[in-house]
Amino acid sequence: MNFPILSSLILLPIVGALFLFFTKDKDGNNLTAKYVALFTTIVNFLISIYLWLLFDPTTSAFQFVEERIWIKDFINYKVGVDGISILFILLTTFITPLCIVSVNNTVKNRLRDFLIAILIMESFMIGVFCALDLIVFYLFFEAGLIPMFLIIGIWGGPKRVYSAFKFFLYTLLGSVLMLVAIISIYWISGTTDVIKLYELGIDAKYQNLLWLAFFSSFAVKTPMWPVHTWLPDAHVEAPTAGSVLLAAILLKMAGYGFIRFSLGLFPVASEVFTPLIYTLSVIAIIFTSFIALMQEDMKKLIAYSSVAHMGFVTLGIFTLQQQGIEGSIIQMISHGLVSAALFLCVGVVYDRMHSRLIKSYGGIVTIIPKYSILFMLFTLAALGLPGTSGFIGEFLILMGAFKDNFLVAVIASFGVILGAAYMLWLYKRVVFGKLVNEDLKQMVDLNRSEYLILTCLAVPTLFFGFYPEPLFNTIEVSVSDLINMHNLNIASK
């Protein structure tokens, strides 16, 4: 097929944003803008579904590859997908329309600009997941900082300036080292084309330093302990839609980067640094779970739980086992759905009561029952109850970890218990208990759009919990080939 389907996925949101740019900005409820944005993103979602249907899961080769000369004799614009990246593209195109629906209640001023930022963000995120050239990847990876900075800074909460700066500078600092590494790779191997680099391999003596440079960028973005501190700040201050994008998709860029680049390009170094990753992941899982237990702010609690969940992801990736990596990917997808839903749930009560503190709620189950049921579902999914997608990921990761390193797996398993503790305790304090705060009685249950969004997220969470086969089908061959290639590389060294 010659139609440039991936490029159109990347470009379509930008076209939509341009269109919005030339419409008039009205104050208040700007329906036209919202419909345009919604339409664009839904079309994008349909295209990506179509892409998934066309996708051939029996091969690990990159599909729908497009290549164009970009900077002569230097960089080619190259995109393509394999079983790993296609799921992230789907996740992106699925979450973005939901974000746009959710802005109904949260964003009051400059709605049009907000939608433009979200659309541009979407296109960069899709770009990250299908870039097959290191420099193209870097461009998309970094460019995403601009809209996110604005989303946090313009539409965020009271401490938004601090959070936006922290977010921007942390990530930039991590990424510049990756840029040095990418340019070095160009001079070492003569190309930045990922497929060619997979074939050529990179000389083992350079791998450690290069791996560390990439790690510095991905670790900040993941975020791994101890460079996770930007995340709670950014999450708390960002508007709901921003938090959703951040948690559901932005964090996955790093996990994806670990699989695609750290494992794929630097197999030797990945072996060398596995203990480092294990240590940091386990610390992240246990330590941030304890921090989450202590939180009084709901958004902050979920933010810390994200750090813990991403700890599982990094742990799973570096087990270098089929189960571990598959588990990580599924965990990322599931976390994308669940954390998005949890942030939306917090957004729902915040819109009504303008408080994110846990102690200002309690006993709302009788007042807003529909909300309580959906919130329950996502709480259970977050702690990994069997039957939700969260379970599959965590289970596989732990399985992979047990194969590789017993001690680490045992410690990480405690994280599951802690996860259950803080999520259930959060739920108990917010939903059950005695109704102390009289103002809560005026709360209304979910309106139509909120109901729609949360249901949209609940369906795949449950569906993939019971029947994860479509996900496995898509990633299986790619992951097993990745591991085979890795083992071959290690054996030949």
Next chain:
Amino acid sequence: MENLNLILPEIFISLSVMFLLILGVFKKDSSKLIFNLSLFTILISAIITINETYSISRVTLFKDSVVIDPMASLMKVITLIGGFLVLVISSNYLRVFKIFKIEYPILILSSILGMMVMISSNDLMVFYMGLELQSLALYVLATFNRDQLKSSEAGLKYFVLSALSSGLLLYGCSLIYGFSGSTNFDVIANQLNSNEYALTFGIVFILVGLAFKISAVPFHMWAPDVYEGSPTSVTLFFTMVPKIAALTVFIRFLYVPFINLIDQWQMIIIFLSIASMIFGAIAAIGQTNIKRLVAYSSIGHIGYTLAGLATGSNDGIQSSIIYISIYVVMNLALFSCLLMLKRNEQYYEDIDDLSGLSKNHPLLSLCLLIILFSLAGIPPLAGFFAKFYVFKAVIEQSMYFLAIVGLLSTVIAAFYYLRIIKIIYFDKEKEKYDTDHGIWLKFSLTFSTILILLYFIFPSQLIEVVSRINII
């Protein structure tokens, strides 16, 4: 007979300057006419430059004291275009301050003439002549708003310090002449005996002089004061045009006569580069005046340009030239925005005056947003590519330390650019500014912003032009 066609642009400008001076003396109220004629002059000389010299690979004239090569022709064109745009967007500003006089365009023309001589120089004497011609014009330009104390102060400061550096430079020239027996670059290159330590002294003195002209740390002290005190349109000129010429001389001086002494000067350039990058980034953080901030940021940007020079490779030179070209465009855009901050016949230049600009002037703020992110070097804007090429060249020579320091200083620098964006977008709005700007001002802002924004679609074109430059 020499081929005079090749220096036709210089001849044309010098004749025009004389003619315009005479015209200005004899015709009353002719400032507008002279202004337009100067624009016309610049335009024509740019066309002649392209026409006569574009396809020439390397020709020397006047006993090898003047050289015409792709670098000279490209840099001359950039200088001319820069000068043209500065002139064209400064007319309103000058009118507001009632300094719309005949001297302004003539001084700019003569400094451009000096720069063109510098760019083509292949001889220490010719180079010095060009340098002094442009400097003299610049001293007067800095004090152009003579009723303002700050402007006079700026001019005087610039004059004293610049004269000092010229003295050092001249001393370096004499040392080099003494030990090599010639002032011609090519001859020096052949006569060179690297065991002469005095020669190294000569190089150092000349480098100090040149570093002063491009305001590299530690010879930057004049820049913030002069930039702040001069009229904004002159500051724009300062930040863009003289740097192009000085950079060209820098390249030619290091790479033609002294390429074999690279061990001697490489460390100096690396030091200048690192010091400028770090100092420019840190010192800009505390600034409240936009022009001062631009001064420090331009110090930082010069640091990146020098990083390309320090590599000692053709790639490095080319990347420096790409950097300075993109930097010129970004600066032009930034100053176009600055010149739009006018309310009731008064210009505002404090960072706080930008507060909440995005509410009242969404398009202007969007342009500023793009420009500032580009200056900070965030992809996919042009500023990123400028840095990218430089670091690509630097890493090619395995100078990892320089690359890492440079990239880390971009993170520090990002902080103050973000601070401006924060003030524009996150803070409370102030009164509206005027919106009746001249067509040229709007044009230059739109044009340069679009160039910055869409550079990533066609990045090869600039590289192709620059890749013809082969100094080594």
